[in-house]
Amino acid sequence: MARRAALLLGTLFLALGGSVAQGSPATALEPVTLQLRWQHQFQFAGYYAALEKGYYREAGLDVRLVESHPGEDPVTPVLSGKAQYGVGNSALLLDHARGQPVVVLAAIFQHSPLALAVRADQEIANIHGLTGRPIALEPGADELIALLRREGLDTRQLDTRAHAHDIEDFTSGRVAAQSVYLTDEVYTLDQQAVPYYLLSPLQAGIDFYGDTLFTTRGEISAHPERVRAFRAASLRGWTYAMQHPEEIARLIHARYSPRHSLEHLRFEAEAMRALMRPELIEPGYFHPGRWRHIADVYAELGMVPAQLSLEGFLYSEKPQGIDPRYYAYLALGLGLAALFALLALHIYRLKHRTAQSEARYRGVYEAAPIAFLVMDRQYRVTDWNRRAETTFGWTREQAIGRSVFDFLVPPSDQDSVRQIIDQTLAGNTHVCSTNANLTADGRHVLCEWHNTPMHNHQGIVSGVMSLAVDITARHELETRLTQSEQRFRLLAENAWDVIWTMDMQGHFTYVSPSVERLRGYTVEEVLHQSLPEALTPESAQRAHEGFQYLIEHGELARRRWELEQPCKDGSTVWTDLILSLIHDEAGQITGLLGITRDITEQKRIREMLHTRGVALDAAADAVMIINPLRRITYVNPAFTQMTGYMSEDVLGHDPSLLHSPAQDPRVYDELWETVNNGQVWRGQLINRRKNGTDYIESLSISPVWDEDGRIINLVAIKHDISHQKALEDRLERLAHYDSLTGLPNRILFFDRLDRLYQLVRRDQRALGLLYIDLDGFKQINDTQGHDAGDLALKEVARRLLTCVRESDTVCRMGGDEFTVLISSVDGNLCAETVARKIVDTLSEPFEINGLRQTLAASIGISLLPGDAQNTDELLQHADQAMYQVKSHGKNTWRVYHPEMNDTDTIRDPFSEHLV
Numbered sequence: 018m019a020r021r022a023a024l025l026l027g028t029l030f031l032a033l034g035g036s037v038a039q040g041s042p043a044t045a046l047e048p049v050t051l052q053l054r055w056q057h058q059f060q061f062a063g064y065y066a067a068l069e070k071g072y073y074r075e076a077g078l079d080v081r082l083v084e085s086h087p088g089e090d091p092v093t094p095v096l097s098g099k100a101q102y103g104v105g106n107s108a109l110l111l112d113h114a115r116g117q118p119v120v121v122l123a124a125i126f127q128h129s130p131l132a133l134a135v136r137a138d139q140e141i142a143n144i145h146g147l148t149g150r151p152i153a154l155e156p157g158a159d160e161l162i163a164l165l166r167r168e169g170l171d172t173r174q175l176d177t178r179a180h181a182h183d184i185e186d187f188t189s190g191r192v193a194a195q196s197v198y199l200t201d202e203v204y205t206l207d208q209q210a211v212p213y214y215l216l217s218p219l220q221a222g223i224d225f226y227g228d229t230l231f232t233t234r235g236e237i238s239a240h241p242e243r244v245r246a247f248r249a250a251s252l253r254g255w256t257y258a259m260q261h262p263e264e265i266a267r268l269i270h271a272r273y274s275p276r277h278s279l280e281h282l283r284f285e286a287e288a289m290r291a292l293m294r295p296e297l298i299e300p301g302y303f304h305p306g307r308w309r310h311i312a313d314v315y316a317e318l319g320m321v322p323a324q325l326s327l328e329g330f331l332y333s334e335k336p337q338g339i340d341p342r343y344y345a346y347l348a349l350g351l352g353l354a355a356l357f358a359l360l361a362l363h364i365y366r367l368k369h370r371t372a373q374s375e376a377r378y379r380g381v382y383e384a385a386p387i388a389f390l391v392m393d394r395q396y397r398v399t400d401w402n403r404r405a406e407t408t409f410g411w412t413r414e415q416a417i418g419r420s421v422f423d424f425l426v427p428p429s430d431q432d433s434v435r436q437i438i439d440q441t442l443a444g445n446t447h448v449c450s451t452n453a454n455l456t457a458d459g460r461h462v463l464c465e466w467h468n469t470p471m472h473n474h475q476g477i478v479s480g481v482m483s484l485a486v487d488i489t490a491r492h493e494l495e496t497r498l499t500q501s502e503q504r505f506r507l508l509a510e511n512a513w514d515v516i517w518t519m520d521m522q523g524h525f526t527y528v529s530p531s532v533e534r535l536r537g538y539t540v541e542e543v544l545h546q547s548l549p550e551a552l553t554p555e556s557a558q559r560a561h562e563g564f565q566y567l568i569e570h571g572e573l574a575r576r577r578w579e580l581e582q583p584c585k586d587g588s589t590v591w592t593d594l595i596l597s598l599i600h601d602e603a604g605q606i607t608g609l610l611g612i613t614r615d616i617t618e619q620k621r622i623r624e625m626l627h628t629r630g631v632a633l634d635a636a637a638d639a640v641m642i643i644n645p646l647r648r649i650t651y652v653n654p655a656f657t658q659m660t661g662y663m664s665e666d667v668l669g670h671d672p673s674l675l676h677s678p679a680q681d682p683r684v685y686d687e688l689w690e691t692v693n694n695g696q697v698w699r700g701q702l703i704n705r706r707k708n709g710t711d712y713i714e715s716l717s718i719s720p721v722w723d724e725d726g727r728i729i730n731l732v733a734i735k736h737d738i739s740h741q742k743a744l745e746d747r748l749e750r751l752a753h754y755d756s757l758t759g760l761p762n763r764i765l766f767f768d769r770l771d772r773l774y775q776l777v778r779r780d781q782r783a784l785g786l787l788y789i790d791l792d793g794f795k796q797i798n799d800t801q802g803h804d805a806g807d808l809a810l811k812e813v814a815r816r817l818l819t820c821v822r823e824s825d826t827v828c829r830m831g832g833d834e835f836t837v838l839i840s841s842v843d844g845n846l847c848a849e850t851v852a853r854k855i856v857d858t859l860s861e862p863f864e865i866n867g868l869r870q871t872l873a874a875s876i877g878i879s880l881l882p883g884d885a886q887n888t889d890e891l892l893q894h895a896d897q898a899m900y901q902v903k904s905h906g907k908n909t910w911r912v913y914h915p916e917m918n919d920t921d922t923i924r925d926p927f928s929e930h931l932v
Contacts, residue, residue: 123230
C-alpha cells in the first residue's frame with residue numbers, strides 16, 4: 018500500500034505533459050552505427066527523427082543509419098562489429114537460443130505487422146484451402162508457420178516458394194498467398210485493386226513483437242552509458258515521429274528515399290500507429306511475459322528448447338523496485354526464521370551429543386515453526402520434523418529413508434538442487450537456495466532453503482541439515498506487487514494526459530513523464546516549479562483563489578478547470594484539469610490528485626467555431642448545414658428571412674420540405690448524386706416558401722470531410738434570385754419579341770432561321786419562308802391614327818397564329834411586314850396552303866374603334882432546298898416573290914422562280930425595317 022500510495026502522488030494544480038527525460042550524453046560525438054532491417058521507409062521513422070531533431074547529438078552520439086537489402090540479416094553486421102545496434106524482430110530469440118549474445122533494448126512495434134495475404138479470386142474459402150497452393154514466405158516468417166500449424170495444416174504439404182521481396186508474384190496470380198507487411202505491401206494491393214484478404218497470427222493467439230531495437234552483451238558491458246543514451250535518444254525520436262508523422266514522412270521522401278510516394282508513407286505511418294499504440298504505450302516498452310510467450314511458440318515449432326532461459330536477453334536499465342519497507346519486513350521475517358533455524362540446528366547437535374537431553378530438546382525441535390530435515394550423503398532423509406510434515410504433506414515415516422529426489426524435488430529443479438547439496442557436503446559452507454518442491458497432494462510450493470553440513474564425532478561431513486521456509490505466499494505477493502507496480506508505471510508513464518499530485522502547501526509531489534510532451538519541461542524541472550511558474554499570470558490567480566477556497570472550506574470550488582500554462586519554448590498551452598482530493602487514513606485532506614489534458618486545439622476550434630457561427634448568423638446569404646442522414650442541423654437568420662421557416666420548423670427535417678412541384682425532380686437526383694460523390698454542386702432551383710409561394714434560388718452545396726475522408730456534413734449557401742430572374746426574363750423578352758404584337762422580332766427570326774437551316778442540311782428536310790406585306794394598313798394608320806394602326810397589327814398577329822402549326826414561327830419584321838417559317842414542308846403545296854389560309858383570314862373584315870375595316874396581304878414564298886442555297890437567298894427570293902404580288906394585283910401569293918430575277922428589281926430586305 019505504501020508503494021502504491023507513493024506512486025500515486027503527483028504534481029500540479031493545472032496541466033502538464035511530456036516524454037521521458039533525457040539522460041546525460043554518453044561520450045561527446047561517439048560514432049555508432051545502426052543497422053536497419055530493410056530499406057529506408059517510415060518503418061524506421063523514429064531513428065530519422067532522432068537524427069534530424071538532434072536527439073542523438075544531444076546524447077553525444079554521431080549516428081550513422083545503414084539500410085539492408087533483400088537477403089541480408091541485420092543481426093550479422095551487429096555481431097561482427099560493423100554496427101553497434103540493429104533493428105530486428107522476435108526472431109532474435111532464435112539467435113539467443115543459438116548462444117549469440119544479442120540483447121533486446123526496446124520493442125518498437127507492440128504487435129507484428131506480418132500477415133498472410135490470400136488471393137480472394139482463387140476460390141480459397143479459408144486457411145485450409147492453402148494446402149497444395151503456391152505460397153511465398155519471406156525469411157523469418159515463423160509466426161505465419163505457427164499460424165498454419167495451429168490451424169491444423171501440415172506445413173510439409175505446403176508448396177512454399179522463395180519470396181521475391183515484392184508483390185508481383187502475388188498480383189500476377191503466380192502465388193495464391195504471400196507474406197506481407199500490414200504497413201507496406203497492403204497499400205500497393207489496395208492501389209492496384211487486387212482482390213485479397215488477410216490472415217493474421219492473432220487469429221491463432223500468436224502475438225509477437227514487431228520491429229525490435231537490439232545490441233550485444235559486449236556493447237552493454239563495454240559502453241553501458243552509451244547504450245542507455247542511444248536507447249533514450251532513439252525512443253525520444255520515436256515519440257516525436259508518431260506525434261509529427263507528416264513532417265517525418267516528408268523528411269524521408271526528400272532526404273532518405275523517394276522509393277515510396279508521400280501517400281504511401283502516410284499510409285505506413287497510420288498503419289504503424291495501430292501496431293505501436295503510442296497513445297497507450299510509450300515506444301520501446303516490452304514485457305518479459307510476452308517474450309516468454311514468444312519463446313513458447315518457438316518451442317512449439319521445435320525451433321528452440323522448451324523453457325528457454327531469457328537471462329541476459331532482455332535489457333533493463335534498473336531493476337523493478339519494491340517498497341523498501343517490504344524488504345525490512347522480509348529481513349525481519351528471515352531473521353526470525355534464521356534464529357529458529359540456528360536454534361533448531363543447535364538443538365539437533367545437542368541431541369546427538371547429549372543423549373540425556375534428547376527428550377527435552379526433541380520437543381523444541383519438533384515444535385519449531387520451520388520445516389527441518391536431515392539427509393545423509395546419499396541424499397536419503399534421516400530426520401523429518403512436524404513442520405516438514407505440514408509443509409510437504411508426507412509423514413515422518415513416509416519420508417525417512419527416501420532420497421529427496423524421489424519425492425521432494427521436481428525433475429526440473431533436480432540438477433540445481435543436487436549441485437547445492439554436493440556443494441554443502443563438500444565443505445564447511447552454509448548454502449542458501451530457492452527452488453520448487455513437491456507436496457504429497459501434487460502441488461508445487463516454493464521454498465527457501467538453508468543448508469548446513471553435518472559432522473560426525475570424527476569431524477567428517479556425514480550429511481546435510483536443511484531448513485525450509487515456504488515462501489509461496491511471499492513470492493505471489495512479490496509477483497502481485499511487481500505486476501501492480503508495472504501496471505501503474507504503464508498507465509502513469511505512458512498516459513498521454515499528465516497525472517500529478519500536490520501537497521497542501523502547493524508543492525508538486527509527483528508528475529508523470531508526459532509533462533515533457535506537453536510543456537517541454539522535464540519532470541525534475543516541473544517538480545521544482547511553484548504555481549506562479551507553472552501557470553500564466555491570469556491562470557495562476559484563478560488557481561490561487563481555488564486553492565484558498567480549498568484551505569478555507571475543506572472542499573473544491575469546482576472539480577474542473579481550464580488553465581493556461583507556459584512551455585519551455587516560450588509558447589503557452591491551454592489545458593483541461595480534473596481534480597480529486599487525497600485523504601489520509603483519518604479522512605484528513607493531505608493533497609490533490611490532478612489529471613491534465615492538452616485542449617489547445619479544442620479551444621482554438623471552439624473559438625473558431627464561435628467566430629464562424631457569428632459570421633454565419635450575420636451572413637446575407639442563407640446557410641443550411643445537413644448531416645449525412647440528410648437531416649438539417651443548422652440554418653441561419655437569412656434562411657428564415659428567405660423561406661419563412663424558423664429554425665425549429667426545419668431542424669431535424671429533410672431538406673425536401675422546401676421542394677416545389679414546379680422543379681423537375683431529376684435535378685434533385687443529380688444534386689444528391691454529385692455531393693454524395695464528394696463534389697460541389699452549383700445551380701438554380703425552384704423552391705417553395707412556408708407560405709406556399711415559389712421562389713428561385715442560386716444554390717452551392719459542398720461536402721465537408723473528417724480526418725478519415727468521410728463526409729460528415731453538407732453546407733448549402735442559398736441566394737434568392739427570383740427578382741433577378743424576373744428581370745432577366747423581361748429583358749430577354751424585350752430583346753427577342755415584338756413589344757406590340759408579342760411575336761418574335763427580327764433578331765429572334767434570324768436566330769430561328771439559322772437553326773432551322775442547320776436541321777434542313779442535317780436531316781434532309783425542307784424549309785418554307787413566307788414574306789408577308791399588309792395591303793391597306795397605311796390608310797388605317799393615316800386616317801385613324803397610330804393607335805388604330807397598333808390595334809390592327811395586334812389583330813393581324815392573332816389571325817396569323819391561327820393559320821400555322823405550333824412548330825411554325827410567325828415573326829414581325831417591322832412596320833406592316835411579317836414572316837412565317839414552315840419546317841418540313843411538302844414542296845409548294847404545304848407553303849401555299851398556309852399562304853391561302855393567311856390571305857383568306859386577313860381578308861375578313863374586323864372592327865377598330867367601332868369602324869369596320871379590311872386588310873389584305875401580299876405574300877412571297879421561297880423554298881429550301883430548291884429556290885435557294887442559303888438563308889440569304891431564301892429571304893431575298895421570298896421578298897422578290899412578295900414584291901411581284903404587290904406589283905401585280907396584291908391580296909394573293911406567289912412562289913419564287915428564277916425568271917423573277919430578270920424582270921424585277923431585286924431589293925435587299927435586310928436593309929429595311931431594322932427596328
